[in-house]
Amino acid sequence: MSIASAGLRAATLGVQAAASNVARLPVAEATRTGVAQTAVAGGGVDASLVEAAADPAAPVSDLLAAKEAVLAFAANATLIRRSDQMLGALLDERA
Template sequence: MTTLAAIAQSGLQAAQLRLDSSAHNVANLNTPGFRRQTVDQQAAPAPGGVQARVAAPAAATGVALEAEAVEQISATYAFQANLLVLRRADEMAGALLDVRA
């Protein structure tokens, strides 16, 4: 797998984790004493990309539905952007093979 594909794949996984965590928060919106999950992301060492993990539940209880909607939209855009990177990498590899062949 190329470095570009590995970076995009890590971005896809991080976006999926954000969507999963937000869905979990919405599903437990009315659960008494529920603490909202968040996802921490940081730059990954070589070859690059992003590392994501579910953080410890926030100290404050409750979930803001509008914040979760924004989080889901943001994660969806991140997912689409990383998918586009994978498509372009595939196109570039195909073009390179066409030139070399």
């Protein structure tokens, strides 16, 4: 569950970074942000915002990054939901 929770946080940060980049497209001197993820001992990831390089295909890559983060969020949420269901079923069997 902690691995999936870390994935949820990283995915949320990814959506926020992509949305911020899209919102700042009209600003000429705006810097782009990205998400750096590092593996954590014992499982999971640690995510943080970093400055990203300029990208001529920024609108497309930001929208794809947002979609990827949404799918990662959904996958981790499904994992947490299924884990909760399995734990509930196990406790029902033991009662």
